Amino acid sequence: MSTPTHDPHPEDRRTPGTGSANPGTDPADPTSPGSDPAGQGPASARDSADAPGAVDADEPPAGGSFARYFLRKLGGAATSMILVIVLGFFAFRMLPGDPVLKIAKERPMSPAQIAELRSQYGLDKPVIVQFWDYLVGIVTGDLGESYVYRKSVSALIGEYLGPTLLLTGTAAVIAIVLGLWLGQISAWRRNSLFDKLASSTSLIFWSVPTFWLGLILLMIFGGTLQWLPTGGMITPGLDPWSFAGIIDVITHLILPVVSLVAVVYAQFLMIMRASLLEEMNEDYLTTARAKGLTEDEVRRKHAVPNALLPTVTVVFLHIGGLIAGAVTVEAVFSWPGLGKLTFEAIRGPDLPLLQGTFVVFSAIIIVMNLAADIVYRFLDPRVRRA
C-alpha cells in the first residue's frame, strides 16, 4: 500500500501534480508530468517545458483565468467531499448490518426496547429516507449521537479538534522545514557522507510504524529517563493560557510531535532530494555558475526555488498521511485529539463517532489539498500566467 504515508517511491515523486494538479478532466492527455517512468515515450516531447515544474499538463497554456482554475479545483474537491459523505453513509449504515441487533446481542432486550432503539436511531425508515436524514444532518452539522459518550458527535469533535490541529500543525511545519532543508543539502552533496546518512536514516524512519516510534520515545524519555510527560496535553489544574501552562503544553507536545515528524520528514526529504536532483543538470545552473555566483548562491537562489515548485504539491498530499499518523500517535500519548477519539470509537465500537471523525478528517485533508492547488497556482508563474 502505498499508503500515502508510506510511499517508498522517490521517482514516483518526480510526478508532482499527477495527484491533485491533474484532476483528470482530460485523462487522454499523454503529457502527464514527468512520470514517464522508463524515460521514453514520444508523448512527453509534446510538452516542451517538461521540467517537473510544468506539471499542470492538462492546463491549456493559454486561456483559463484564475477563476476557472479555482472553480475546477473546487469542483474536484467538492466531488471528493461528496464521495466521502456517500462512503461514510454506506460504510457505517449499510456494511455493519443492524447496529441495534448488535447492541441487543450484548445485553438482553425486549422486542419493544429493540423497536424503540430502532426508531431512536431512525433505522425503521427506508434506506433512502435515512440517507436523506443523514445528508440533512451533515449540512446542519448534526452527526448523530455517540453511543459511548452519550453526547452529540459534532460537540465531541469540536471539543477535540483543537488539540489535533495543534499537534499535526506543529508536526507539519517542523517536518516540512526539516525535510526540505535536509533534502536540498542531501541532493546538492549527492553521494556525500551527509547524503548517505540522511537518506538511510529516512529510509529507516520510513520503515517503521509511526506508533512504534512513539512507543520507543515514550519508553526512553517518558519511562526510563522520565524527562517528559507520558501522556495527555496538560497537567490537570494548570491554566493553559498562563505562562506555566503554555510551557507545560509544549513539554507534552514534544514526544508526539517528534514521532510524527520522524516518519513524515523523511518523505519530504526524499521528495525534495529527487526534485532538486532533477534540476541539477539544467543549463541555467551552468549559466549561474558562469556568472560567478558561489555554489551556495546557485543553490539558494536558482536551483532550490525551482525544485520547490513540484515539491509543494506533493508535500501537501502527504499532509493526509500526517493526519492518519496522528490517529495512532494520539492513542499512544493519550493526546486528547480527534485521533484519540477515533481510537476510542474503534474500541467501542462507536460507529456514529467513527463516522463523524472520518468525515471531519477527510474534510480537513480535502481542504488542505485544495489549498495546495491554489498555493501552487500562485507559486508557479508559468501556471499563473496561463
Added chain:
Amino acid sequence: MSADTPAEAGPGSPSNGPGPRGSGPRGAAPRGANPAVDGAKLVRERRLNNAKKNWALFRSDVPALIGAVVLLFFVVIAVAAPLIAPATMLDVTKQLDVPRYAPPSLDHPLGTDDLGREMWVRILWGARVSILVGVAATVMSMVIGTIMGLAAGHFTGLFGGIIMRLIDFFIVLPSLLLAIVLSSVLERGVFTIVVAIGLTSWASTARIVRSQTLSVESRLYIERARILGAGHRHILFRHLLPAVMPLVLANTTLTVGGAIIAESTLSFLGLGDTSKESWGTILKNSMDVSAATSGYWWYVLTPGIAILLVVLAFTMVGRAFEAIINPALRSR
C-alpha cells in the same frame, strides 16, 4: 495518442478476429512456430541473456542481497513456525510456571510477555500473519491498481474521467483512514484486514500504471495494431499489460513494506484478529499493559524490530528490481 481511434476499432469490428494474431507484438513470436527461422529459440536465448544480465545487476547490489537473505529467513521461520515452536507454546494455560515479564536471558532469548509466553515464539507466529497479510493485500492492491491505471490511461471520455476522479480521491485520502473505516465495520479477521488494505491502497499503483499506459499508447506499434483492427481487449491485454507489468512487479515489492506497516497499525488499533498472532497485535498487547512506561523494553522493541527488518528488506529488494527495470534510476 489519438483519442478517437478506439471507437473505429471497437470490439465489434469485423476485422477483429484475424487482427490480433496478425498484429501480435514481437513477444508473441514464439507462437508463430515458423519452421524456417527458429524464432522460439532466438526468443528463449534473448530472455536467458536478459535474465543473466538482470541477475548480475541484482547481485552487484549488496543491500538488495542482504534484503533477500533477511526475507528468506523470515519466510522460512514463518512457514516453519509450527515445527520450530508448536502452537502449545502460545497457549497461556500451559505457561503457568514460566515467569512473567522475564527480561531476555539464555532461558528466554527474547524475554517473555505478560502471560509468560516467549517473545520469540510470538514473533515467529506473528511473522505468518504479518507477512501473509502484507503480501496478500499487496497482490490485491496491485491487481486493482493495474486495472484502474490501465483503464484510466486507455479509455478516454466520461469513463476514463470517472476513473481518474476515483484514483484522485483515493490518492488524496490516506488509505489508513479508509482502511480503519472498512475494517471497523466488517467482521474482524485476517481476511478483512487484507481486504481493507488492498481496497484502499491501490491508487498510487494506478497512477504509475496510468502514466506508463499513456506513454505506451502513443507509440507507433499501438497505432499499428489499432489500424489493423485490434479492439480494446487486444490492445489492453496484448500490448499495454505486458508493457506495464515490469513496473507493477517492481512496485509490488516496494508496496509490501507499506502493507505490513498498515497491518501492524490496524492490529495496533485493535482492528485485527485478536485470536491470531501478528506483530501489530503484540505491540497492541504491549501497550495494553503499558510495557513502554513500565520498563518491559523487550516487549516493545522486538516486534518493532521485526517489522523494521522485513519492511527494509522488501524495500531494498524492491529498489533493486526497480533499478533493473528503470535504468534511469541507477545513477541516483
